[in-house]
Amino acid sequence: MKAVHFGAGNIGRGFIGLLLSQAGYEVTFVDVNEAFVTQLKERGEYPVTLASDGQETVIVKNVTALSSVTHADEVAAAIAGADLVTTAVGVSILKHIAGVLADGISRRVAVSSAPLHVIACENAIGGSAQLKELVYVKLDEAARAKAESSVAFPNAAVDRIVPLQQHEDILKVVVEPFYEWVVDASQMIPGYTPVEGVHYVDNLEPYIERKLFTVNTGHCSAAYLGFLQGYETIQQAMEDEALTAKVREVLEETGAVLIQKHGFDEAEHSKYIDKILERFRNPALTDEVSRVGRSPLRKLSPSDRLVSPATQAYDRGLSYTALTRSMAGALLFKAGDDPEAVELQAVIAELGAEAALTKYTGLAADHPIHQAAMEQYAKLS
Ligand SMILES: NC(=O)C1=CN([C@@H]2O[C@H](COP(=O)(O)OP(=O)(O)OC[C@H]3O[C@@H](n4cnc5c(N)ncnc54)[C@H](O)[C@@H]3O)[C@@H](O)[C@H]2O)C=CC1
Ligand SMILES: O=P(O)(O)OC[C@H]1O[C@](O)(CO)[C@@H](O)[C@@H]1O
Incomplete structure (x- = not known):
């Protein structure tokens, strides 16, 4: 299973990437920060430490990265072949990733009707719905019609405190042990494969x-x-x-x-x-x-x-x-x-x-x- 995650920052590495990797996904991070991209690509893994008495460290494996600035074409190709797209870039940045996401979705729906879920993991009500709107205005009519049946944008709530990170290893992230990721199941494509660790609910509000x-x-x-x-x-x-x-x-x-x-x-x-x-x-x-x-x-x-x-x-x-x-x-x-x-x-x-x-x-x-x-x-x- 393949996931493309926009935003290799604190919540991206410390929560979403970690959970997806543990659930068996190959995760491709997409970021504008070249240092994150280079390191993730070279190492294919990074450490996450739980901020609790034991200070347990988990190595997140099976990851790579692409730059949305210099490798937009590869990002769109990765989206075309993914099962899941997630974001944690900040709600005001969603407009900047909508173009490449629309490109990836257009390429995908042209050749496949396999389901794709796009989940915005931002601190906002209706984050995925906002992203959908931003993406849809960039799709042509044919792509939009196909996307309606095979691409879903379920809204989500994400909860884990991940402060600013200052470590010698720029990929390391220290997070609180608690987490909660709730997704609106009523907006998922029927027959979806649940991600382990995600709580699916019929009413997200x-x-x-x-x-x-x-x-x-x-x-x-x-x-x-x-x-x-x-x-x-x-x-x-x-x-x-x-x-x-x-x-x-x-x-x-x-x-x-x-x-x-x-x-x-x-x-x-x-x-x-x-x-x-x-x-x-x-x-x-x-x-x-x-x-x-x-x-x-x-x-x-x-x-x-x-x-x-x-x-x-x-x-x-x-x-x-x-x-x-x-x-x-x-x-x-x-x-x-x-x-x-x-x-x-x-x-x-x-x-x-x-x-x-x-x-x-x-x-x-x-x-x-x-x-x-x-x-x-x-x-x-
Ligand atoms: N840090 C936290 O504890 C939590 C944060 N959130 C939400 O997660 C989102 C991200 O927050 P943080 O991870 O804290 O911020 P962050 O600043 O650590 O991470 C954002 C990442 O997005 C990248 N980015 C910016 N523009 C981009 C673009 N055009 N394409 C691809 N990547 C781009 C940045 O380079 C950065 O690596 C926000 O919406 C925040 O509200 C939600 C729950 C917890
Ligand atoms: O990411 P925002 O919306 O700027 O707000 C920061 C918030 O994100 C969190 O890190 C997690 O929800 C909270 O600790 C904090 O309230």
């Missing part, structure tokens, strides 16, 4: 919302509040009890929405929150506030981890105050090396925080969530 609105909402809240307190890592921030209490408050708000909307058991969900907070604290990891808070514009966007649960809480008459504190924290995330944070600060300087918040969240200035966020902004400033 409760899983993706629970993950995004707990792990990711909680994590970015810790990052934004931690940044304001001068902490450099999430581990340092989570040692601050007052800060942790604020993160928990946020997760209680998102939890109330999730429990009401998806019927989760309250006690079970409370344990889920405890477990997530424990994962943030993992002393065997060093996870920088700058990584976890990265791309504040994406994180402030309407369907992402802050605004979506806040609007859902508002619609249900539930509390959203702690969420607005995290939004205000995002507005104050002045990380000089993050292009989105730099853009946000420039827009705030030019138009003011109120207009910037409307621009990126889509919330009108007189919306109660917007007003609450501005109150929090004034307090935090």
Whole structure:
């Protein structure tokens, strides 16, 4: 079985590549980073260390790599012959890989009707659906018609904390032991071969919302509040009890929405929150506030981890105050090396925080969530 995986970065090597290789796939990574590509191609393997007491290291074998910059033709050929395509490049990068993916799919459907699944493993709701749209506009009518029956783009939720890596061996990756990869089975082609380690569900929404609105909402809240307190890592921030209490408050708000909307058991969900907070604290990891808070514009966007649960809480008459504190924290995330944070600060300087918040969240200035966020902004400033 052959898989093509876009993005040989932290989650690509530390989670998706590892799992696919262990499930028996030959994995071809595709990346723009020539150093990753060269090393993966030369060595055909790389180490993954589990950040736990035992620090167990697994060697991921049966891998190779191609550059999407210099070997686009080979990438398309690999897609044409693959059983599975996965991505972990960042949701805003999907548009850059759509062209070569469309080329590969066109070549494939011209000669074969064998099923192909394309799964975007990004922190976003409907990541694969977004990728499908980007790819489909690049297919001609005939290819699109054939792809409709043999190529599927099931949405997925992926959960594993993989911080930035700094090792002598550039391929080495240290990951937390926990992982969860949930795929929407209702969007798979019938008769598919399950990948060992993947959890297939008929309705993804409760899983993706629970993950995004707990792990990711909680994590970015810790990052934004931690940044304001001068902490450099999430581990340092989570040692601050007052800060942790604020993160928990946020997760209680998102939890109330999730429990009401998806019927989760309250006690079970409370344990889920405890477990997530424990994962943030993992002393065997060093996870920088700058990584976890990265791309504040994406994180402030309407369907992402802050605004979506806040609007859902508002619609249900539930509390959203702690969420607005995290939004205000995002507005104050002045990380000089993050292009989105730099853009946000420039827009705030030019138009003011109120207009910037409307621009990126889509919330009108007189919306109660917007007003609450501005109150929090004034307090935090
Ligand atoms: N790191 C984590 O703990 C988790 C990350 N994710 C998601 O996974 C995605 C990737 O995140 P990370 O692995 O942390 O980022 P990363 O920056 O470590 O990896 C992204 C990789 O994509 C490559 N890339 C960029 N443009 C490309 C292109 N045009 N073609 C091919 N490759 C390209 C980069 O060179 C890099 O190696 C994001 O959507 C993130 O939200 C999801 C769950 C956990
Ligand atoms: O990758 P993003 O969406 O910028 O956000 C970082 C998030 O990804 C994770 O690494 C895993 O979901 C979380 O630790 C963190 O909340």
